[in-house]
Amino acid sequence: MPRFALLIEYDGTPFAGWQAQADQPSVQGAIEAALARLDPGFREGARIAAAGRTDAGVHATGQVAHADLARDWDPFRLAEALNWHLKPDPVAILAAARVDEGFHARFSALERRYLFRLIARRAPVTHARYRVWQVRNPLAIEAMRRGAAHLIGRHDFTTFRSAMCQAASPVKTLDEITIAERAIPGGHEYRFTLRARSFLHNQVRSIVGTLERVGAGAWPPERVARALAAHDRAACGPVCPPQGLYLTGVGYPRDPFAG
Incomplete structure (x- = not known):
């Protein structure tokens, strides 16, 4: 067939x-x-x-x-x-x-790429409703980048893994986390791009939820490293809602759609 x-x-x-x-x-x-x-x-x-x-x-x-x-x-x-x-x-x-x-x-597949969209503004989101996570106050992007840097590389990501995850091992290699910011009417949009061969269940949402706490000033960036080292789900920040998350691409040894 x-x-x-x-x-x-x-x-x-x-x-x-x-x-x-x-x-x-x-x-x-x-x-x-x-x-x-x-x-x-x-x-x-x-x-x-x-x-x-x-x-x-x-x-x-x-x-x-x-x-x-x-x-x-x-x-x-x-x-x-x-x-x-x-x-x-x-x-x-x-x-x-x-x-x-x-x-x-x-x-x-050799890699998966995800995008998470977060909008910070007081006015309700209209056109992007159900497609972004909204918070009310702006976030400190450089603090989030410092926190994210602790997660790059090969680690035991038990802290950032759903209790329902069926993966054989919590050890994953996170190849990239980038955070970009742009002004929008009435606020700011933050775009988190993550890339790895594979991800644990809820790993991306757990990471973004934790980094939002850093950006909001509730966590210092160094606490991300301590949470990772704890290998304990209870050490994770809140898991952010699903509607801001997008699977944006999958990498293969040869792109099947390249023509």
């Missing part, structure tokens, strides 16, 4: 997360239902595999999944047909590509 990689964008607001669930809407379920309408080989019970299982309310601009189909589709026509059948769900197939059977959206 020919294997296809799919580059996917979605608004996670109406979904219970990526993973298919029997009684709740999911991104995976929406795409699988569309595939079942298109391809006779993709019957009930067939599954697609994704690079990352995003939680309820989390968005994506660069999720990658793969599917094994009976028909050898033209990739452009496959993407177009899927987008037609995905309406009105807020899910879009940005590109499809034929890949060899050794490609696996999850296990072939």
